[in-house]
């Protein structure tokens with residue numbers, strides 16, 4: 195069979211080698227005569243999987259020893275609730291600062307407002323989130339329990355190029371659509387979280403990386419399975435976790451290591467994104483929607499100067515095996531999500547198609 199080049203924003207394509215390995219091992223994991231989805235989360239075989247997953251994350255993301263790695267139920271949006279429940283109580287006024295750089299950032303702030311006093315310290319809503327809004331750390335109330343950012347804005351195709359630095363106010367980052375796509379200094383963050391369904395594995399589970407000292411502030415009424423401390427104390431196995439998602443993430447991380455790790459994938463991601471942005475910038479037929487200095491390497495968004503041919507563009511692309519290129523309804527146009535698993539050949543195929551389509555319309 196031929197696999198499509200899947201440009202969907204998530205659940206997104208996973209490396210073919212990972213899918214093949216999962217398929218090979220599916221009925222009989224490690225010679226056990228049972229599938230990995232049929233064995234106990236407390237078995238020694240699953241223990242080995244979760245331990246190795248931790249080790250791979252520590253190695254690939256360079257996670258310092260004062261951080262805990264948690265596998266938390268409910269995907270990324272569940273963390274929109276879990277973050278305030280675990281952290282807004284850090285300081286008595288229960289205040290948190292949010293940067294609104296997109297739809298998910300806005301939703302995160304809205305959810306947090308249930309639990310305390312949320313201030314939107316910067317927003318790019320007025321320009322339809324075509325950039326990361328500028329702000330000054332000095333303008334944030336010093337009694338804020340944390341600052342929340344969305345490091346890559348999946349819908350709008352923007353990302354933070356540099357992260358806010360603060361020694362007093364923990365920075366919390368939703369990295370769902372970019373974690374492990376570029377090198378970063380974990381020490382700049384109090385909490386990083388990411389739904390698995392872009393760069394890490396299947397949907398429904400979130401990876402949370404939290405500085406140990408921040409585990410102590412959960413509001414007393416926080417449900418046990420939303421308290422990060424519960425996950426930290428029980429190695430994410432207080433109840434039956436999504437063992438299959440953790441296993442799939444393990445395979446993805448092993449694949450990433452085989453590719454040369456984050457340094458190598460970052461270089462590849464930069465090259466892939468540059469191919470597409472160069473094609474957009476070289477033509478007046480295509481119009482990039484994100485401000486160039488804020489562009490994401492994971493989600494490339496653009497419009498066609500003549501929107502009337504957008505449906506033709508999408509259907510002809512699909513006929514050539516270029517799948518799920520339709521932009522999110524908030525932006526329109528085209529969105530090419532090119533996460534770690536998208537091979538450079540997929541980006542080349544898209545660039546070739548863009549040139550051909552433009553010629554056909556001349």
Ligand SMILES: Cc1ncc(COP(=O)(O)O)c(C=O)c1O
Nearest residue numbers: 269270271272298348370371389
């Ligand atoms: C940046 C970001 N945050 C949050 C979410 C929501 O993730 P979930 O559907 O796992 O709740 C997404 C989903 O695409 C996302 O891109």
